[in-house]
Amino acid sequence: MQRLVIVSNRVPPPSGVAAGGLGTCILDALQDHDAVWFGWNGDLVSTESEITSACARYDRLTQITMPLTERDYREHYLGFCNAALWPVHHCRLDLARFAPGCIEGYRRVNLRFAKEVMSRLRPDDLIWVQDYHLIPLGSNLRALGARNRLGFFLHIPFPPPEVLLAVPEHLWLLNALCSYDVVGFQTNADRQNFFRFACGHLDGEPMSGNTLRIAGRIVTAVICPAGIDTHSFSEMAKSRRAAAEIERLRRVGEPLINIIGVDRLDYTKGLPERLRSFRRLLELYPQNRKATTLMQIAPPSREDVQAYAQIRQELEGLCGEINGQHGDVDWTPVRYICRNVAREALAALYRGSQVGLVTPLRDGMNLVAKEYVIAQDEEDPGVLVLSRFAGAAEDLREALIVNPYDLDEVAHAIQRAITMPREERIERHQALAVRVRERDAHNWMAEFLCALDIDRAPALSFELA
Numbered sequence: 001m002q003r004l005v006i007v008s009n010r011v012p013p014p015s016g017v018a019a020g021g022l023g024t025c026i027l028d029a030l031q032d033h034d035a036v037w038f039g040w041n042g043d044l045v046s047t048e049s050e051i052t053s054a055c056a057r058y059d060r061l062t063q064i065t066m067p068l069t070e071r072d073y074r075e076h077y078l079g080f081c082n083a084a085l086w087p088v089h090h091c092r093l094d095l096a097r098f099a100p101g102c103i104e105g106y107r108r109v110n111l112r113f114a115k116e117v118m119s120r121l122r123p124d125d126l127i128w129v130q131d132y133h134l135i136p137l138g139s140n141l142r143a144l145g146a147r148n149r150l151g152f153f154l155h156i157p158f159p160p161p162e163v164l165l166a167v168p169e170h171l172w173l174l175n176a177l178c179s180y181d182v183v184g185f186q187t188n189a190d191r192q193n194f195f196r197f198a199c200g201h202l203d204g205e206p207m208s209g210n211t212l213r214i215a216g217r218i219v220t221a222v223i224c225p226a227g228i229d230t231h232s233f234s235e236m237a238k239s240r241r242a243a244a245e246i247e248r249l250r251r252v253g254e255p256l257i258n259i260i261g262v263d264r265l266d267y268t269k270g271l272p273e274r275l276r277s278f279r280r281l282l283e284l285y286p287q288n289r290k291a292t293t294l295m296q297i298a299p300p301s302r303e304d305v306q307a308y309a310q311i312r313q314e315l316e317g318l319c320g321e322i323n324g325q326h327g328d329v330d331w332t333p334v335r336y337i338c339r340n341v342a343r344e345a346l347a348a349l350y351r352g353s354q355v356g357l358v359t360p361l362r363d364g365m366n367l368v369a370k371e372y373v374i375a376q377d378e379e380d381p382g383v384l385v386l387s388r389f390a391g392a393a394e395d396l397r398e399a400l401i402v403n404p405y406d407l408d409e410v411a412h413a414i415q416r417a418i419t420m421p422r423e424e425r426i427e428r429h430q431a432l433a434v435r436v437r438e439r440d441a442h443n444w445m446a447e448f449l450c451a452l453d454i455d456r457a458p459a460l461s462f463e464l465a
């Protein structure tokens with residue numbers, strides 16, 4: 001039987017998911033499948049000679065993980081992935097840094113991962129590589145002799161070609177991307193940008209439908225929006241533990257209305273703009289004073305990157321300002337939680353909040369928007385306010401769609417959400433819930449693998465390693 005082999009930069013432990021969309025989405029999707037998952041275990045060692053891989057089995061999942069060296073961490077992970085590719089893909093050229101030598105670290109780690117995968121590969125394994133950290137892995141595997149079907153999924157946006165040209169090694173990078181048989185994107189806009197780059201800068205030639213001929217090869221580009229396991233999340237939000245958490249939320253708070261935001265602390269998530277919009281809400285609609293609270297959960301991430309330390313400082317300054325300016329002895333306008341909250345508690349907080357505020361400046365998809373919808377009480381649902389720059393906005397059209405840069409527009413949308421009549425809330429929520437269920441984690445994986453495994457689709461089955 002054919003095996004599914006997933007490779008990602010970081011492999012989270014199967015229990016206690018880290019705050020991050022890639023891990024959430026893959027773990028949710030793999031619930032019904034046997035798979036082998038390769039990647040970094042999160043540990044660092046001093047020298048390459050200390051790197052050894054370890055294999056662990058968890059029920060139907062086999063994880064093969066390795067440490068990185070401190071140098072890999074600096075050059076590959078911080079230097080090239082987080083300080084160059086991440087900002088470029090999110091159209092933040094002002095924050096992009098192309099430090100000399102970092103690309104070498106990126107190439108080195110990709111090659112090492114490829115050799116590790118190659119040493120354990122079977123001829124008919126299906127290989128599915130995840131995200132921007134590992135773009136060259138496919139071409140490395142090909143160079144090492146792999147003849148398997150190779151797929152790649154980009155969790156973050158594919159920027160307009162004019163932006164991508166800022167990466168000094170853009171041609172090498174994009175040629176490497178085109179060595180996969182199937183490349184998956186979150187949205188139609190991402191795929192269009194990829195086609196524009198491939199045809200405008202790499203001599204790609206569009207063929208029928210979603211395929212492209214490039215350097216004598218055929219590449220299929222599919223759109224598979226990432227999703228969550230809606231069943232387990234909705235059960236979590238309805239559990240007794242969740243009810244107790246919601247009760248606690250109501251007890252601590254005098255306010256009647258709770259607005260919730262949940263984001264990794266990242267400059268792409270538009271957190272300072274969100275806080276300023278909330279401040280505008282209090283100014284434009286003063287009836288919300290003492291009646292409305294914004295709860296922002298923002299577990300820190302990538303703290304070794306300067307831009308992330310700065311955004312944290314800015315956010316904490318703003319929280320203090322707003323609370324100092326508007327708060328009172330019996331009311332705290334912003335409740336800011338800067339640490340990881342248990343997933344069950346998150347589900348409860350979504351359900352206990354009348355407004356879900358999801359306003360990234362740019363985002364591949366945004367799973368928080370989907371989690372908020374699924375956690376709602378169908379009889380009395382809250383309202384999702386969603387940035388037009390989140391990939392999720394392509395599908396979730398019944399949310400209140402906003403421009404996160406326009407603080408007044410967001411403030412008006414929040415007020416509309418707070419005052420929306422129940423029938424309209426139910427109508428919008430029903431439509432959104434259908435979309436989120438249609439585009440769940442299982443469909444994300446099934447659709448991608450269907451395109452990857454052209455011979456066997458749709459009846460795929462996998463065995464344990």
Ligand code: GDG
Pocket residue numbers: 017018019020021022024025155156226262263264297298299339340341342343346363364365366367368369371
């Ligand atoms: C990338 C792309 C794309 C957050 N705080 C806590 C916590 N989380 C969980 C959320 C959600 C996940 O982390 C975040 O997912 P997002 O999709 O919002 O964002 P990224 O991490 O940037 O993910 C993104 C995604 O990949 C999938 O393709 O949607 O566009 O950037 O599940 O709930 N979870 C827990 N505690 C927290 O404090 N337990």
